[in-house]
Amino acid sequence: EDQVTQSPEALRLQEGESSSLNCSYTVSGLRGLFWYRQDPGKGPEFLFTLYSAGEEKEKERLKATLTKKESFLHITAPKPEDSATYLCAVQPPPSNDYKLSFGAGTTVTVRA
Amino acid sequence: DAGITQSPRHKVTETGTPVTLRCHQTENHRYMYWYRQDPGHGLRLIHYSYGVKDTDKGEVSDGYSVSRSKTEDFLLTLESATSSQTSVYFCAISESGLYTDTQYFGPGTRLTVL
Structure with a gap:
C-alpha cells in the first residue's frame, strides 16, 4: 500500500522566518506528486505538480522540490496569509485510473 | 473552486437514515471523485x-x-448512516486521458450523524 508521510504535523513561524515542510513517499515509479493548500472550512486548493526527481516549481513565497523519495515545500519569508494546512498527494504508476494517496498534512501558522 | 458546487454544505442526520450528497460541476470533466x-x-x-x-x-x-x-x-449515498460516517466530504474533478492529472476540489459538505 502506498504510504505518504508529512512532517512536521504542525509548524509555527514568525513572519519572515523561512522554513520547509517534508513529504516522504514509498510508492515506486511515481507518476506525479501534488501539493495543495487548505484553509479552514474550505476545500483543498491546487498549488503544484511535480513529475520527476530534480524538478522544482515556484509560486510567490512557495517553492516545491522533488527527489526520488521525498518532496519539500519551502516557504520563504512567510506572511500571516500563508497560514494554512498544506497537503501532499502522490499518484502511483500507470493504471486505468488517476487515484491519489494523500498525506495527513502540515498545519502552518505564521505569526505577525 | 474550479466550477464545483456541493450540496448541502452542512447536514445533521440521525443514525439509520439515508443521506445523499450532491456534487455538480460546470467544467465538463470526465473524472469525478x-x-x-x-x-x-x-x-x-x-x-x-x-x-x-x-x-x-x-x-x-x-x-x-x-x-x-x-x-x-455525481451523487454519494449513505444508505443507512452511522456515526462513523460523521466527516467532511469533498468532491473532486479532473480531466481525462493524460499522463498525470490534477484534481480540483469542491468546498465540502460537513455531515454529522447523531
Missing part, C-alpha cells in the same frame, strides 16, 4: 467515476454507493 476527510487520516477516496454510469470503489467504500447519470452530477 468523492473523498472523506477526518483528523489524522487525511483525504481518503470513497468512490470515483470515469464517465457517465462508470464508477469504481476507492479505499473506504463500505457503506457508500454512488451514481452518475449525467456528466455534471
Whole structure:
C-alpha cells in the first residue's frame, strides 16, 4: 500500500522566518506528486505538480522540490496569509485510473 | 473552486437514515471523485467515476454507493448512516486521458450523524 508521510504535523513561524515542510513517499515509479493548500472550512486548493526527481516549481513565497523519495515545500519569508494546512498527494504508476494517496498534512501558522 | 458546487454544505442526520450528497460541476470533466476527510487520516477516496454510469470503489467504500447519470452530477449515498460516517466530504474533478492529472476540489459538505 502506498504510504505518504508529512512532517512536521504542525509548524509555527514568525513572519519572515523561512522554513520547509517534508513529504516522504514509498510508492515506486511515481507518476506525479501534488501539493495543495487548505484553509479552514474550505476545500483543498491546487498549488503544484511535480513529475520527476530534480524538478522544482515556484509560486510567490512557495517553492516545491522533488527527489526520488521525498518532496519539500519551502516557504520563504512567510506572511500571516500563508497560514494554512498544506497537503501532499502522490499518484502511483500507470493504471486505468488517476487515484491519489494523500498525506495527513502540515498545519502552518505564521505569526505577525 | 474550479466550477464545483456541493450540496448541502452542512447536514445533521440521525443514525439509520439515508443521506445523499450532491456534487455538480460546470467544467465538463470526465473524472469525478468523492473523498472523506477526518483528523489524522487525511483525504481518503470513497468512490470515483470515469464517465457517465462508470464508477469504481476507492479505499473506504463500505457503506457508500454512488451514481452518475449525467456528466455534471455525481451523487454519494449513505444508505443507512452511522456515526462513523460523521466527516467532511469533498468532491473532486479532473480531466481525462493524460499522463498525470490534477484534481480540483469542491468546498465540502460537513455531515454529522447523531
